Amino acid sequence: MITGEVIHVLPQISEIKTGICQVFIQHTSASLTINENADPTVRKDFEMYFNKTVRENDPDYQHDYEGSDDMPAHLKASLLGSSVMIPIRNGKLFLGIWQGIYLCEHRDHGGSRNLVVTAWGE
Amino acid sequence: MITGEVIHVLPQISEIKTGICQVFIQHTSASLTINENADPTVRKDFEMYFNKTVRENDPDYQHDYEGSDDMPAHLKASLLGSSVMIPIRNGKLFLGIWQGIYLCEHRDHGGSRNLVVTAWGE
Amino acid sequence: MITGEVIHVLPQISEIKTGICQVFIQHTSASLTINENADPTVRKDFEMYFNKTVRENDPDYQHDYEGSDDMPAHLKASLLGSSVMIPIRNGKLFLGIWQGIYLCEHRDHGGSRNLVVTAWGE
Numbered sequence: 404m405i406t407g408e409v410i411h412v413l414p415q416i417s418e419i420k421t422g423i424c425q426v427f428i429q430h431t432s433a434s435l436t437i438n439e440n441a442d443p444t445v446r447k448d449f450e451m452y453f454n455k456t457v458r459e460n461d462p463d464y465q466h467d468y469e470g471s472d473d474m475p476a477h478l479k480a481s482l483l484g485s486s487v488m489i490p491i492r493n494g495k496l497f498l499g500i501w502q503g504i505y506l507c508e509h510r511d512h513g514g515s516r517n518l519v520v521t522a523w524g525e
Numbered sequence: 526m527i528t529g530e531v532i533h534v535l536p537q538i539s540e541i542k543t544g545i546c547q548v549f550i551q552h553t554s555a556s557l558t559i560n561e562n563a564d565p566t567v568r569k570d571f572e573m574y575f576n577k578t579v580r581e582n583d584p585d586y587q588h589d590y591e592g593s594d595d596m597p598a599h600l601k602a603s604l605l606g607s608s609v610m611i612p613i614r615n616g617k618l619f620l621g622i623w624q625g626i627y628l629c630e631h632r633d634h635g636g637s638r639n640l641v642v643t644a645w646g647e
Numbered sequence: 648m649i650t651g652e653v654i655h656v657l658p659q660i661s662e663i664k665t666g667i668c669q670v671f672i673q674h675t676s677a678s679l680t681i682n683e684n685a686d687p688t689v690r691k692d693f694e695m696y697f698n699k700t701v702r703e704n705d706p707d708y709q710h711d712y713e714g715s716d717d718m719p720a721h722l723k724a725s726l727l728g729s730s731v732m733i734p735i736r737n738g739k740l741f742l743g744i745w746q747g748i749y750l751c752e753h754r755d756h757g758g759s760r761n762l763v764v765t766a767w768g769e
Contacts, residue, residue, distance in 0.1 A: 423547060423643055425667060427734050429743030431683045436603040439553045444587035448596050449603070451585050456578070456700070463695050465688035474692050481680040481693070485746070486732050488608050490549050490641045497641055499551030502607070519734045519741055521667055523768070524645070545669060545765055558725040561675045566709035570718050571725070573707050578700070610730050612671050612763045619763055621673030624729070646767070 404440060405518075406503045410496065413520045417494040422524015424496060427486040429517040432476035432510050434483035440503025449507070453479050476509035483507055491524055526562060527640075528625045532618065535642045539616040544646015546618060549608040551639040554598035554632050556605035562625025571629070575601050598631035605629055613646055648684060649762075650747045654740065657764045661738040666768015668740060671730040673761040676720035676754050678727035684747025693751070697723050720753035727751055735768055 409426055410416060416424060428435050439445040457478045459471040466474045487504055490497040506516065531548055532538060538546060550557050561567040579600045581593040588596045609626055612619040628638065653670055654660060660668060672679050683689040701722045703715040710718045731748055734741040750760065 421643065423645075425732060425734065427732070427741075429741075429746065431681070431743070431745050437553070437607045438599055438603050439588075442588055442590075445596070445599055448586050448588050449600065452579070452583075452596075452600050455585075457696070461696075463699075464692050466683075466686055466692050468686075474689070474696075477682055477689055478693065478696050481682050481727055481749075483603055484606060484728060485681045488547060488549070488610060488732060490547065490643050492641075497549075497551070499553070499639065501553050502551065505603075517743065519736075521665065521734050523667075543765065545767075559675070559729045560721055560725050561710075564710055564712075567718070567721055570708050570710050571722065574701070574705075574718075574722050577707075605725055606728060610669060610671070610732060612669065612765050614763075619671075619673070621675070621761065623675050624673065627725075 404503045405506045406440065409504060409520055413522055416491055416522050419491045419522060419524040420493060422491040422522060424489045424491055424520065424522040425486055426504060427519040429519060431480050433513055433516050434480040434485060434507045434509065435487045436483045436505050436507060437487050437502050438505055439501050441501060446505065472511050479509040491522060526625045527628045528562065531626060531642055535644055538613055538644050541613045541644060541646040542615060544613040544644060546611045546613055546642065546644040547608055548626060549641040551641060553602050555635055555638050556602040556607060556629045556631065557609045558605045558627050558629060559609050559624050560627055561623050563623060568627065594633050601631040613644060648747045649750045650684065653748060653764055657766055660735055660766050663735045663766060663768040664737060666735040666766060668733045668735055668764065668766040669730055670748060671763045673763060675724050677757055677760050678724040678729060678751045678753065679731045680727045680749050680751060681731050681746050682749055683745050685745060690749065716755050723753040735766060
C-alpha cells in the first residue's frame with residue numbers, strides 16, 4: 404500500500420483545488436492498482452488469485468529467460484496496469500474511504516521499483 | 526451504460542476544444558470500462574465471463590466477511606479498473622462510434638455508487 | 648509496438664517539460680497496454696495467454712454476430728484497456744527502459760484502427 408508515500412513525495416498536491424494525480428510504474432513486471440486499503444487478506448487473496456490465473460511453467464510460454472516467474476509477471480502487469488489516476492479535490496487525493504493504491508510486485512525477487520508521480524490542476 | 530450521464534453532470538465539456546475527461550469510481554467492488562454500446566448481450570456476456578473467471582467460494586479466499594461475492598468483487602474491480610480517461614475534441618467526448626462507458630457492479634447488492642468526473646483542456 | 652509512432656504524430660511532446668501523454672483507441676475489439684519492448688516472444692506469449700484465458704466458442708456467449716472471435720475480442724479489450732497514460736519529462740515519454748506501447752489487435756481480421764493522442768503539461 405503506497406497511498407501515503409505518494410502524498411509524501413508530492414506535497415504540492417495540497418495546493419491543487421481540482422485536479423488529477425497520476426502514479427506510473429516504469430517496469431513491465433510490477434503494476435499499480437486501486438483496491439481495499441483496510442484488510443491485508445485482500446492483498447493475500449490478490450496474490451493467490453493471480454498466481455492461479457496466470458500459471459507459471461505453461462509449456463507454451465516462449466519467453467522464460469529469467470525463470471518461471473518471468474512471463475507470468477509480464478501478463479499480470481498488463482492485466483492490472485502500469486498507472487493509476489486519482490482525482491484531487493481541495494488538496495487531497497479524492498479516494499473512496501476504502502480505496503488505497505497497491506504496488507503489485509509480480510517477480511519473486513523484483514528489486515527496487517521506480518515510480519513517477521505527476522499532478523496537475525488549479 | 527453511463528456515457529450520457531457523464532456529459533450531463535459536466536456540461537462544461539462542451540467548452541473544451543482539446544482535452545481529457547476522467548471518470549473515477551470511489552469504490553473497490555465496482556469498476557469502469559469502455560466497451561460496445563449497442564447490443565445489450567455484450568454486457569450480459571461480460572457478467573457471465575467474469576463470473577466464470579473469478580469464481581465465488583474458492584476455498585483459498587481468506588477475505589469473505591461480506592459473503593461469497595466479496596473477494597470476487599474486489600478482483601473484478603482491479604481487472605477492469607477504477608477509472609476511464611476519454612479524449613475531448615470540439616466539446617464532445619471523442620469516443621469511437623461503438624464505444625460507451627460501462628459502470629460494472631460486482632456486488633449482488635451494491636447500493637448506490639459515487640463517481641467523480643474531472644475534465645481539463647482548452 | 649507503436650511507441651515510435653506516438654512520438655512521430657505528436658512532435659509537440661518535445662516542447663513539454665513536465666506532463667502526460669495519453670494514447671486512446673477508438674475501438675472495442677482492440678486495446679492498448681504497456682509491456683516489454685525488446686523480445687518479440689513476449690507479444691507471442693500475450694496472444695497465447697489471452698486466447699487460452701478468453702476462449703472462443705463458449706456456448707454461453709450470446710453476442711456472436713460477427714463470429715467466434717467477436718465476444719472474446721470485446722472481453723480482451725476491457726481486460727487490457729482502451730488507453731495508456733505516460734508521463735512526459737524533458738520533452739520525452741518517460742518510459743522505463745524496457746517499456747513500449749502495444750497495440751493489441753483482438754480480431755482475426757480487424758482492419759485499420761484509429762488512435763487519438765493527447766499531450767499536456769508545461
